[in-house]
Amino acid sequence: SRLFELVEKNLPTEESRYSDWTAFALKWAELSSLIHCGSNAAHQTRLKDVGDALNATFSRWLSDHYSSLINLPPTDPVMLHHVPRRLARDVECSGDGRAALIVVDGLALDQWVTVRQLLHKQDNNLVMRESATFAWVPTLTSVSRQSIFSGKPPLYFPSSINSTNSEEKLWKQFWEDHGISRLDIAYQRGLGDGDASSVLDAAIHPGKTKVVGLVVDKVDKIMHGMQLGAAGMHNQIKQWCEKGFLCALVGNLLDYGYDVWLTADHGNIECVGAGRPSEGVIAETRGERVRVYPTPELRSQVADAYRFAREWQPVGLPSGYFPLIAGARDAFVSPGKSIVGHGGIAIEEVIVPLVKFERRVG
Incomplete structure (x- = not known):
């Protein structure tokens, strides 16, 4: 109840700074x-009501301020x-530093809180320096990751905007541009199960x-099969976390002398279907919370028929990429169907965890 009061008293406004939102x-x-x-x-019910008001403000704030963050x-x-x-x-400042970045696909900030509590139980010498950062809109894996x-x-x-297959090449290119030899750069995806030390x-x-x-x-795999809403997400993420893969992964990387960071490409939100456009091949991306069109005209046609969606200004996106984003808790799925999805501009989808891990010494 106290946390509710604190939150309701300190709701950001359309004039707030980005740091107030994070x-x-x-x-x-x-x-x-x-x-x-x-x-x-x-x-x-109270969380949902406050959340709906919060996201209405957040979406207006994003429209005005998002481009200034880039x-x-x-x-x-x-x-x-x-x-x-x-x-x-x-890495450059420390001379011989090493860095490891763990991207947990689809991990929302509230789900990170649940994960953090379990990590703390599993290894109470872990220090987690938490902050939050803005994902790319639309909050899709291929865009944001x-x-x-x-x-x-x-x-x-x-x-490669519609696929994740260029990630390794992009990652290696980034670090080569910062003077690191291709042979000293690693990338691995599809992780989450098994023995973390043998994976590493x-x-x-x-x-x-x-x-x-x-x-x-x-987490993304759990989300795409989720029938039980936000509560089900937390429950299954907890069960996954209890198996210890993430804790072991972080611990091993710290043991090897890496600076270890964790983030997510986007979060997720529980939403309800408001109608599925049947547009054949017109849409390039047919997500649950976003549709992407090659021209603004095509997008407008669909927007006229689906009043719950809004046309997002393509800030920082390639040409010929025009997102139509589902508003509030609506989704482009059959009316009344409940899902956990992403792609939109709710605070739960856009503001994601950014955590630096350290070991408590002595």
Whole structure:
């Protein structure tokens, strides 16, 4: 109840700074995690009502301020493509530094809170320095995750905007441009199960590999099969986390002397179908929370028929890429069908965790 009061008293406005939104998102995540992991129906309704008002303000704020975030300095990364630049700066400053970046595909900030509590139980010498950063809109893996590994806005990878298959090449290119030999750069995706130390042994040479990018896609897989909403997400993420893969992965990387960072390419939100456009091949991307069109005219036609969606200005995106984003908690699926999805501009999808791990010494 106290956290509710704190949150409701400090709701950001359309005039707030980006730092007010990220600071607020961390509090909102604490509250959301508590409620999704509990079973109080009144609290759940209240969270949803506050969340709807919050996201209405956030979407207006984003329209006005999002483009101004892109070129901010990467010292404290405000957007995901700033993250590798911050790592590169740390590696350069330390002379012989090593950096590891774990990208947990689809991990929302409130789900990170649940993960953090379990990591703390599993290894109480872990220190987690938490902050939050803005994902790319539309909040799709192929858009936002590539911007992490390339260190660039999506504008710079038009040919691969709809796929994640160029990530390794983009990651290696980024670090080569920062003076690191291709042989000392590692990248591995599709992680989340099994024995973390053997996964790492296959991916890196502990004494030699200077930078490593790792994609854990377990949370995204859980999300795409989720029938039980936000509470079900927390429950399954907890079960996955209890198996210890993530804790072991972080611990091994710290043991090998890496600076270890964790982030996510986008979050997710529980939403309800409001209608599925049947447009054949017109849409290039047919997501649950976003549709992407090759021309603004095609997009407008669909927008006219689906009033719950809004035309997003293609900030930092390649030419011929026009997103139509579902508003509020709506989704482009059959009316009334409940899903957990991403692609839109809710605070739960856009503001994601950015965490630096350290070991408590002594």
